[in-house]
Amino acid sequence: MADVTYREALRLALDEELGRDQDVFLMGEEIGRFEGSYKVTAGLWQKYGANRVRETPISEEGFVGAGIGAAMMGLRPVIEIMTINFILVAMDQVINHAAKIRYMFGGKVGVPLVIRAPGGAGAQLTAQHSQSLEAWFAGCPGLKVVAPATPADAYGMLKTAIRDDDPVLFCENLVLYNLTGALPENGDGLVPLGRAAIAREGTDLTLVAHSYTVQRALRVADRLAQDGISVEVVDLRSLRPLDVDTVAESVRKTNRVLVAEEGWSTYGVGAELAARLQRVCFDDLDAPVERVGQAEVPMPYAKPLELAALPLESKIEAAARSLLAECGL
Amino acid sequence: MAKTAAGEATVLNDREHALDLFRQMALIRRFEERTEEQYTRARIGGYCHLAIGEEASSVGAIDALVDGDALYASYRDHGTALAVGSPAAAVMAELFGKESGVAHGRGGSMHLLDVERHFYGGWGIVGAHLPIATGTALAMTYRELPFAVLCQFGDGAVATGSFHEALNLAAVWDLPIVFQAINNQYGMGTSVQQSNAEPELWKRAASYRMHGEQVDGNDVLAVREAADRLLRQAREERRPALLETITYRYRGHSVADAGKVYRTAEEVRSWRERDPITRYGLLLGERGLATAADLDAIWQDVSAVVKDAIDKAVAAAAPGRDSLYEHLYGDPAHQEQFSRMQSGAPYGERGGEQTWPT
Numbered sequence: 001m002a003d004v005t006y007r008e009a010l011r012l013a014l015d016e017e018l019g020r021d022q023d024v025f026l027m028g029e030e031i032g033r034f035e036g037s038y039k040v041t042a043g044l045w046q047k048y049g050a051n052r053v054r055e056t057p058i059s060e061e062g063f064v065g066a067g068i069g070a071a072m073m074g075l076r077p078v079i080e081i082m083t084i085n086f087i088l089v090a091m092d093q094v095i096n097h098a099a100k101i102r103y104m105f106g107g108k109v110g111v112p113l114v115i116r117a118p119g120g121a122g123a124q125l126t127a128q129h130s131q132s133l134e135a136w137f138a139g140c141p142g143l144k145v146v147a148p149a150t151p152a153d154a155y156g157m158l159k160t161a162i163r164d165d166d167p168v169l170f171c172e173n174l175v176l177y178n179l180t181g182a183l184p185e186n187g188d189g190l191v192p193l194g195r196a197a198i199a200r201e202g203t204d205l206t207l208v209a210h211s212y213t214v215q216r217a218l219r220v221a222d223r224l225a226q227d228g229i230s231v232e233v234v235d236l237r238s239l240r241p242l243d244v245d246t247v248a249e250s251v252r253k254t255n256r257v258l259v260a261e262e263g264w265s266t267y268g269v270g271a272e273l274a275a276r277l278q279r280v281c282f283d284d285l286d287a288p289v290e291r292v293g294q295a296e297v298p299m300p301y302a303k304p305l306e307l308a309a310l311p312l313e314s315k316i317e318a319a320a321r322s323l324l325a326e327c328g329l
Numbered sequence: 330m331a332k333t334a335a336g337e338a339t340v341l342n343d344r345e346h347a348l349d350l351f352r353q354m355a356l357i358r359r360f361e362e363r364t365e366e367q368y369t370r371a372r373i374g375g376y377c378h379l380a381i382g383e384e385a386s387s388v389g390a391i392d393a394l395v396d397g398d399a400l401y402a403s404y405r406d407h408g409t410a411l412a413v414g415s416p417a418a419a420v421m422a423e424l425f426g427k428e429s430g431v432a433h434g435r436g437g438s439m440h441l442l443d444v445e446r447h448f449y450g451g452w453g454i455v456g457a458h459l460p461i462a463t464g465t466a467l468a469m470t471y472r473e474l475p476f477a478v479l480c481q482f483g484d485g486a487v488a489t490g491s492f493h494e495a496l497n498l499a500a501v502w503d504l505p506i507v508f509q510a511i512n513n514q515y516g517m518g519t520s521v522q523q524s525n526a527e528p529e530l531w532k533r534a535a536s537y538r539m540h541g542e543q544v545d546g547n548d549v550l551a552v553r554e555a556a557d558r559l560l561r562q563a564r565e566e567r568r569p570a571l572l573e574t575i576t577y578r579y580r581g582h583s584v585a586d587a588g589k590v591y592r593t594a595e596e597v598r599s600w601r602e603r604d605p606i607t608r609y610g611l612l613l614g615e616r617g618l619a620t621a622a623d624l625d626a627i628w629q630d631v632s633a634v635v636k637d638a639i640d641k642a643v644a645a646a647a648p649g650r651d652s653l654y655e656h657l658y659g660d661p662a663h664q665e666q667f668s669r670m671q672s673g674a675p676y677g678e679r680g681g682e683q684t685w686p687t
Contacts, residue, residue: 025471051471056498057497057498057501059494059497059498061457061460061490061491061494062463062491062495062497062498063460063494063498064460065457065459065460065461065464065491065494065495066460066461066463066464066467066495066498067464068460068461068464069449069460069462069463069464069465069466069467069468070464070465070467070468070471071464072449072461072464072465073399073464073465073468073469073472074468075468075471075472077464092454092457092491093457093460093461096453096454096457097454097457097461102656102657102658102659103435103657104432104435104436104440105432105435105436105440105442105450105656106430106431106432106433106434106435106436106656107433107435107655107656107659108431108432108442108444109442109444109449109450110659141657142657142658144658144666164660164662165658165660166658166659166660166663192662192665192666193662193666194665194666194667194668194669194670195669196669238666240670241666241667241668241669241670242669243669243670244669244670244671244672244674245669245672246669248672275673276672276673276674277673278673279672280672280673
């Protein structure tokens with residue numbers, strides 16, 4: 001099969017799941033005639049009709065809630081939130097409801113719901129449209145949170161998420177939509193939740209990332225390889241469940257770890273991994289766990305300021321070199 | 330009042346049905362009174378919101394449901410559970426936090442449910458269950474089921490954004506749902522007039538080109554007639570509606586609120602004179618459907634049911650601490666999915682730690 005974009009991989013997964021299971025339907029703003037704000041759902045409204053590709057008003061709290069209520073009846077809604085920034089107006093539905101319902105009602109009812117939402121930054125979209133908030137959700141029991149970095153994982157994890165009986169926040173990334181890659185030739189292509197992947201093998205430093213930052217990490221690894229530094233890139237793929245074991249196994253090999261993420265580092269994915277690794281890799285670490293994230297400001301508009309705030313390859317590379325220097329490398 | 334007359338005829342022509350409505354309201358009243366007592370004895374924890382005085386609004390509307398219709402309610406939900414027929418013992422056990430409770434002791438007073446009877450919960454965030462109930466109505470349309478949703482909430486919910494979003498979605502999508510505002514005059518201690526630019530709550534329906542209607546919420550037959558008519562319209566014509574039932578809560582917002590600082594004793598007394606159960610009992614007497622002795626027998630019967638529920642709740646087992654993580658996720662793969670997350674987790678989450686006293 002020819003390479004596909006991340007966007008096409010998502011569309012293919014949605015198309016196949018809509019075709020496979022009548023209980024699956026899509027809901028969101030502009031996902032029908034408009035084809036999706038980022039064109040992920042293009043053609044599906046024409047193919048499946050307005051009942052299965054349901055266009056909504058600008059009512060995130062309303063239609064996320066409606067997705068929950070439909071999921072409680074056994075349907076499998078896949079909701080598109082135009083960007084993850086807008087999920088904040090539906091936060092009560094996600095955190096107080098979707099995440100709580102099964103437990104609070106003693107297991108009597110579940111919520112097989114997927115919420116797709118792209119995060120990411122870099123196109124001067126400014127403070128209210130440039131956030132990567134996945135870590136906030138990953139801290140909430142009752143939710144599952146995934147953030148695939150490749151077309152194959154986007155395809156396989158979206159299908160797995162739709163078939164999952166629990167609420168899944170499926171974090172996409174604006175910059176990833178045009179990334180191309182191969183889909184698996186054989187098998188169903190399903191990718192399990194809670195399993196990280198080794199995106200590149202190496203021996204000197206473990207560089208942990210998720211979503212678009214994995215692509216940055218791979219480029220950083222290329223650059224460092226030119227100086228003879230061997231970087232292992234771990235793609236978390238899933239934030240809750242978090243595959244700590246794969247990261248720890250890598251750190252036991254490299255003895256050094258840097259966590260990069262597109263969101264703010266404070267209370268972030270790197271913070272969580274640092275806390276866990278200091279316990280399970282206490283004797284393996286040759287240096288403290290290092291973190292790189294977005295600068296801790298609201299994203300500014302002016303291009304030089306935006307570049308200064310982003311966790312660009314140059315910032316990740318500098319952090320990696322600094323960490324290695326601490327170890328005399 | 331022709332509408333009320335039609336509703337009366339439906340119920341009052343069937344003595345068993347007529348007495349059953351009385352029994353349901355009496356059961357709720359007695360259950361709530363004994364719940365208050367058990368709460369003050371510290372056998373029930375958390376919040377405890379009683380619906381004494383509101384029985385007709387709840388029972389009248391729920392009686393109009395058919396098997397297959399779905400029901401949503403606010404956190405003031407003890408009476409809701411009893412009205413759908415959940416066993417009083419299982420409801421009381423939930424308030425006591427016991428494994429035999431309707432939510433296995435995970436939900437408590439505010440989160441009762443009975444999926445078998447299509448009661449999808451008491452909900453704790455004011456207004457937030459309206460969109461969820463709307464989604465259940467969407468599921469009925471999606472599956473082409475001939476049923477409707479009854480979504481009950483207090484007057485406080487009308488001021489929330491989710492009220493607007495839910496009613497708008499229900500209207501633009503032609504969903505089979507009846508929104509019932511149980512107007513008991515106060516959201517906690519804030520009056521309807523203080524909270525709403527348009528205190529005639531039923532008029533909000535016009536914003537959505539939806540049918541709106543107000544009935545005496547202390548008249549169980551009037552509530553039943555309106556709910557029955559609007560639910561039929563929802564089932565048959567896929568038209569949502571907003572029904573406001575005017576009632577009053579005698580107790581405070583919760584057992585912790587004496588309900589005295591924001592209203593007068595005279596106001597409470599005036600509503601007690603319109604008590605829904607007393608009124609309905611008098612009507613049954615006037616129509617020759619029940620004697621004072623018949624009603625007394627019902628009171629004795631429901632008192633025994635509630636006493637039995639309390640006895641069983643006292644005797645029931647609390648959930649074991651080893652069940653703490655049960656019901657968090659439901660997918661068959663969830664244990665496998667989370668199997669690589671224990672490493673380095675906080676104390677108590679890694680597996681194999683010692684237990685500690687609670």
